[in-house]
Amino acid sequence: MLERSDVTKILNTMNDREHKWTSACWVIGGSEGMNGAPLLSSQAALRSGSGYVRVSTPGGQGEVPSEIVGFDIPTEDWENHVIKSDFERFKAVVVGPGLGKTETARKAVINLLSAIHIPTVVDADALYAIGQQNLNPSGFGEHIVLTPHDAEYKYLTGHKPATNRVLDVCETAAKLKAVILLKGPTTIVSHPDGRCLLVNNGDQRLATAGTGDVLSGVIAGLLARGVSPFEAAACGAWIHAEAANNCLAEGMIASDIIRVLPEVLNATNVG
DSSP: OOOHHHHHHHHTTOOOOSSGGGGEEEEEOOOTTOTHHHHHHHHHHHHTTOSEEEEEOBTOOOOOOTTSEEOOBOSSSHHHHHHTTTGGGOSEEEEOTTOOOOHHHHHHHHHHHHHOOSOEEEOTHHHHHTOGGGOOTTOOOTTEEEOOOHHHHHHHHSSOOOSSHHHHHHHHHHHHTSEEEEOSSSEEEEOTTSOEEEEOOOOGGGSSTTHHHHHHHHHHHHHHTTOOHHHHHHHHHHHHHHHHHTSOSSSOOHHHHHHHHHHHHHHTTOO
């Protein structure tokens, strides 16, 4: 079970920010009616360690907060536009929040993940894109963090989480050669080599629209500061839950978690 002391120890190994590009993060997501999802991820990444956050929505993302940099990508073949840009300057990527489940999105996600080796959080609609019929038979790599809830896990693997959720997630992480974070009352984080951490400091406040988008951004912010994918996933889940715990018991919305993130990070002695 991950404890506060474990989080402090891990996060105090984060790389210093020499300048904004040493901890840059790119969030790719959004579609018609779902442009808020990547913005939640982007703001969470900025509050969790990233010094520079770029957000892109296929076809255009509209207005973005002043601290975040919008970057236009086309509706079709957007992954090639991303890959041919200054992509290698980024230390972390989020793909999936609000992206949509179109065939165009499916192909783009698969092509993108096949081409990059930057630590990447694969969330929401991107998990559907790599569902069981599209799985890479050689696995994804330890730089990939998959963050499903139960329904996404079923689509990803072909079965709902087993009664022994821990064993099931560990076996799936080994099979896919990726870090897997299965959300739940007790969140399970497994590395392909068999390591596993449990996080259970959250409560019902996390059962709110948009909180998953925030979690993907928190993990990406830690990745951008050099935390390993496995530890970033586990610590991100703990920080995310702890921030929710510091919000009001009733009426909390996802953006409230983002506002509390700096308090949680400072409370764990992270500068």
